[in-house]
Amino acid sequence: MKGLVSAAWLKDNLASSRVVIVDCRFLLNDPDAGEQAYREGHIPGAYYLDLERDLSAPKQPDVRGGRHPLPDVDLIATVFSRIGIISGDHVVAYDDQGGAMAARLWWLLRWTGHDGEISILDRGFAGWKEAGYPVSSEIPSPSATADPYVPRIQDGMVVTQAEVRQRLHRPGSVLVDSREAPRYRGESEPIDPVAGHIPGAVNRFWKDGLTEQGRYKSAEQQRERFADLSPDDEIIVYCGSGVTACPNVLALEAAGFRNVKLYAGSWSDWISYEGNPIKTGDEEN
Incomplete structure (x- = not known):
């Protein structure tokens, strides 16, 4: 992949x-x-x-x-x-x-x-x-290169809370919740103070992109995970805090999705805004 x-x-x-x-x-x-x-x-x-x-x-x-x-x-x-x-x-x-x-x-x-x-x-x-490859405890020194890292921010890769709210239930935009199903459904919430998910989001637990051996599934297998989504849609991925959403971004792009964005603040940011809607259970219920 x-x-x-x-x-x-x-x-x-x-x-x-x-x-x-x-x-x-x-x-x-x-x-x-x-x-x-x-x-x-x-x-x-x-x-x-x-x-x-x-x-x-x-x-x-x-x-x-x-x-x-x-x-x-x-x-x-x-x-x-x-x-x-x-x-x-x-x-x-x-x-x-x-x-x-x-x-x-x-x-x-x-x-x-x-x-x-x-x-x-x-x-x-x-x-x-x-694999039996070498392991070291030696800590490398900070780099001595004279060339600094020069960032060129790609604004189109990330969305804010306000932009997510604008897109709720909008045709052509799909929210993907990367957390485990019980957290998505609001049955349990071990980290954040409020349980549930952003209304309209589909649930794709990020670890389902791995095999039982912990290897990333192939691009074809990733396409199967997201088969109900359209590659033409804007896909906005989130999780609890914007970290475990990233493996799903990787998987979606490997599967051929061309417009994948990260809601960096994710669920922990969403619930910090009074009045943001919250859904529990499955979307079809």
Whole structure:
């Protein structure tokens, strides 16, 4: 599937000066676990980027922007410069959460206009270790390149709360909720203070894009997941905070959808606005 590389490919390209490897491991219920795991062992040469410190802005007191707001453009440019990403580099991101955190970096690089290839390591760190490939605890130094990362924001990739509200039930626009079905239906909500989903949204749990072995399904299998959607429609993807929606963005684009956008604030942003409608149960009920 487009947007992925295998462990074997990465092993063969470890020494390339044009490949930048990024470890994105992170646990929502234990924010320090990802970096600790990285320090204990990672793919040689990989840098570590933290979901909350590096790939998100601080959560606002009023929760506007959601639990993982998009990072400030200048700050994310500084982060990418620190690990040496320059024009034309092939960035390979990985995690051990099925690609969810790595997909956040994949999306941010595309949103900031990176002109090199951007890939997710299929099966992540677990697949790397299972293949018997080397693991290191050596932390690479910050990049010494003189070339800063220059962002070129792609505004058309993201929508705001107000834009989502304008599109509710509008023909030609479809909302895709990437959370587990019980959260979508409002039967349980372990994270956010309000349960349910945005009215009209269809539910496509992001992990259904993976096989039982944790590998991304093929482009044809992804097309089957979204067979009831039209490639001509505007597809707006969301989740709880804009992170696990990113694997569905990847899957939709691999399946041939041409107009896929991220509601970056997602459910945690939607419910912060008084008066926004909320639906529970399935849409057909």
